[in-house]
Amino acid sequence: MTGEGRGWHGGGVTPRDPALLRRSAGAPSEVTVPVGPPEKPGSEGEHALQCAYGTEERADRFYAEQVRGRLLPAMVEFVRRMEMVFVATSDAGGECDASLRSGPPGFLAVLDDRTLAYPEYRGNGVHASLGNISENAHVGLLMLDFERDRIGLHVNGTARIVEDADFHAEHPGVPHDPAPGRRPERWVVVHVEEAYVHCRKHIPQMQRVPLRRSWGTDDPARKGGDYFGAKDAR
Template identity: 30%
Template sequence: MAESLMFHDGNRRLQDEFDSRRIADRLVEKLTHTEFTASDRAFIEGAMFFFLATSDDRGQPDCSFKGGTPGFVKVIGASELAFPDYDGNGMFKSLGNILANPSVGLLFIDMGEKPRRVRVNGEATVSRDDPLMQRFAGAQLLVRVKARAIFPNCPRYIVTPGASDASRYAPRPGYEPPEPAWKGFDDFKDYIHPRQKTPEGA
């Protein structure tokens, strides 16, 4: 799964340079899945926003913010979600990219007291006559995403909106940040790579 869904030669080169291949593969083995869990569904359908990454037919990237009321993104199948396209500036940067290159990445973030991140990578389609559109008030178009990888991210660098201080995990001069708790979990503690250091000559 790690090779086919998550990692290419560029990922592997850096993992090997920083001795993180074992933990990378372990994180995929333990956390990455292709079907939404009940927890994933509740988190995604409770979100009021997410970030959408797309690229065009030349590989030029774009990232956009998508927002609405809770439930504006719906999990509609074991491995599929859908969200509406609302009235915007008419540029159709994201959806136009999907027509040229269906590969997408979605990032859902909770910036509250218990921060959380979930990423969904998959293949998207765009339709203006999808029968599901009636479930999405105000939709001009509907986007369906078939997930090929669903996985959480460590939330340690997330900052609560309005906070005056950076995350306690953020490195800064004269300060040694704590290790995140997950590195001590039984599933991962024997796979952790050394704290990253700048390679010689870099």
């Protein structure tokens, strides 16, 4: 089911039309070169800067060869083995937030080649990402493989928030997480509009270290406490 279906917050947002076309507020004022043709993926700003910096040919080749409006089979396999995803959102006024979501392999559910979902576990109660989605359903997801292939996947699209019970009623095939403290409260369902590779050139090689996680805790010390000394700072 895509973003036009059931769910609250983020529903009713019109997907980009045509697919792969992003509209922005325009290029920076100092860039006066013509904006690229509207049928290309990307924003007017990036098209203008491609003209200004002489990268149009390279960008057009990337658009043509790598940017797709759905999850290809290799992308589906990649998503299903990921244990983290970086989530970029902004509110209705364009104020941005970037956050991290993580879980065991498979915590990212691929519902079909144009729809994926990730769970929202118990957190600090701020709901920064969900609050943004409730105002502006456009989201950007970045998944990175630091261990095996050192490669990344971008997914851009529109999101809606669905309560856990409603989500499983819509998608009974998605398993319930049996781990205590890791039961989703709700899900973010993303309708895919763009999917493309992230270059491995600057992705560091990392090695897994076994780690016990306190999934259900509200103990400040076990969650990281006042690591940055913010409590007494003004």
